[in-house]
Every structure is written in C-alpha cells, then in structure tokens.
Amino acid sequence: GNSVTQMEGPVTLSEEAFLTINCTYTATGYPSLFWYVQYPGEGLQLLLKATKADDKGSNKGFEATYRKETTSFHLEKGSVQVSDSAVYFCALRPTGGYQKVTFGIGTKLQVIP
Amino acid sequence: EPEVTQTPSHQVTQMGQEVILRCVPISNHLYFYWYRQILGQKVEFLVSFYNNEISEKSEIFDDQFSVERPDGSNFTLKIRSTKLEDSAMYFCATWTLETQYFGPGTRLLVL
Numbered sequence: 001g002n003s004v005t006q007m008e009g010p011v012t013l014s015e016e017a018f019l020t021i022n023c024t025y026t027a028t029g030y031p032s033l034f035w036y037v038q039y040p041g042e043g044l045q046l047l048l049k050a051t052k053a054d055d056k057g058s059n060k061g062f063e064a065t066y067r068k069e070t071t072s073f074h075l076e077k078g079s080v081q082v083s084d085s086a087v088y089f090c091a092l093r094p095t096g097g098y099q100k101v102t103f104g105i106g107t108k109l110q111v112i113p
Numbered sequence: 114e115p116e117v118t119q120t121p122s123h124q125v126t127q128m129g130q131e132v133i134l135r136c137v138p139i140s141n142h143l144y145f146y147w148y149r150q151i152l153g154q155k156v157e158f159l160v161s162f163y164n165n166e167i168s169e170k171s172e173i174f175d176d177q178f179s180v181e182r183p184d185g186s187n188f189t190l191k192i193r194s195t196k197l198e199d200s201a202m203y204f205c206a207t208w209t210l211e212t213q214y215f216g217p218g219t220r221l222l223v224l
Binding site: 032034036042043044045046049089091093098099100101102103104105106 | 143144146148154155156157158161163169202204206208212213214215216217218
C-alpha cells in the first residue's frame with residue numbers, strides 16, 4: 001500500500017537557520033505530493049504541492065522538489081522564523097480519481113529566537 | 114477563497130453518548146472526506162463520500178460511525194456510542210484543483 005515516511009521530531013532550530021525535513025514515500029505510479037502545516041491549536045493548511053516528477057512546490061519561503069528517482073519530497077527553507085514553529089506533515093495522493101490522502105507522522109519544528 | 118467550515122470547534126461528551134460533527138464543504142464540490150488525528154499522532158483517513166454514498170472507508174470506520182449529507186450543504190459524521198479512544202481532532206476535507214483542502218477541525222473529548 002501507499003505510505004509516507006518522514007523524520008521524527010522535534011526539530012529545534014535557531015532563528016534564521018536552514019531547515020530540512022526529510023520525506024520519502026512508497027506508492028505505485030506517480031502520486032501527487034503535499035506538505036501540510038499545522039500551527040498550534042489549529043487545523044491543517046496546505047503549504048505546497050507537486051504533481052509530477054521534478055516539479056518544485058514553493059510557498060512562504062518553503063520549497064520541496066518531487067524526486068521520482070529517490071521517491072523523496074524533502075521540505076526546505078533557507079531561513080526559518082519563530083512564526084514557522086508548527087507541525088509539518090508530508091502527504092501523498094495516488095493518481096487517478098479523488099482518492100484519499102496518506103499522511104506521514106508529522107515533524108514538529110520549534111524555532112527559538 | 115472558499116473554505117471548508119466545521120462545527121462545533123470543540124465538543125466534550127460522556128462515554129456512550131452520540132455525537133454529530135458537522136461540515137460545510139466548499140460549494141459545488143462532490144467528494145467529501147473525514148479524517149481524524151489522535152493527539153500527537155498522524156492524520157488518519159476515515160471515510161470518503163460521493164454521490165450520497167460511501168466510496169471508501171478505513172478499518173477505523175466501524176459500525177459506530179456513519180456519514181450523511183442531510184441537505185445540499187452539510188456533511189455530517191455521527192458516532193453512535195462514543196468511546197474514550199474516539200477522543201481526537203476530526204477533519205472534514207474536500208477536493209479542488211487536485212488538492213484536498215481541510216476544515217479547521219472539531220476537537221472531540223470523550224470523558
């Protein structure tokens with residue numbers, strides 16, 4: 001079946017540090033890939049997405065590139081801020097139809113001033 | 114931008130009671146989903162709903178759960194007899210532009 005593996009947190013960084021959260025997936029075909037963010041006490045917000053190999057999703061300074069050859073979709077940001085503190089979920093949706101999304105376990109990021 | 118809305122935002126109930134969680138999906142969308150997130154754990158798929166019937170459900174979605182679209186706008190998740198382990202955040206979702214958009218969630222606490 002489909003699965004998403006992401007690094008376990010928590011990840012603690014100083015403000016302006018470089019962020020990488022690793023995500024790899026297992027799926028048949030060419031799934032769409034997503035990063036969702038959950039701020040404390042809030043729901044899930046779509047951060048970025050990529051729907052085919054070599055696509056780069058980007059939003060709010062975050063980036064992730066769809067790497068088919070390594071089945072990865074790592075999240076990066078060059079300079080994190082305290083306001084980026086949240087839980088980040090990598091997710092995939094299989095190709096074809098309106099299928100359910102499969103989530104990774106989530107990685108908690110804490111950015112300290 | 115259209116949004117998925119959910120009510121209530123929080124609900125506390127006694128074990129064995131029935132609860133109904135409500136969702137207003139983005140209008141004109143046809144595929145609806147419920148997910149849940151137990152505190153500190155991953156988001157898990159419960160059920161998908163299309164054309165007034167369940168199209169897929171997970172093993173979590175047992176006979177205690179049901180979904181319906183009672184009118185043209187609402188989409189509900191009912192838990193008939195709540196258990197302690199039903200305490201979780203429940204998210205409704207709908208599709209647009211190849212992406213699932215999630216509601217803000219209902220935090221359910223079963224005592």
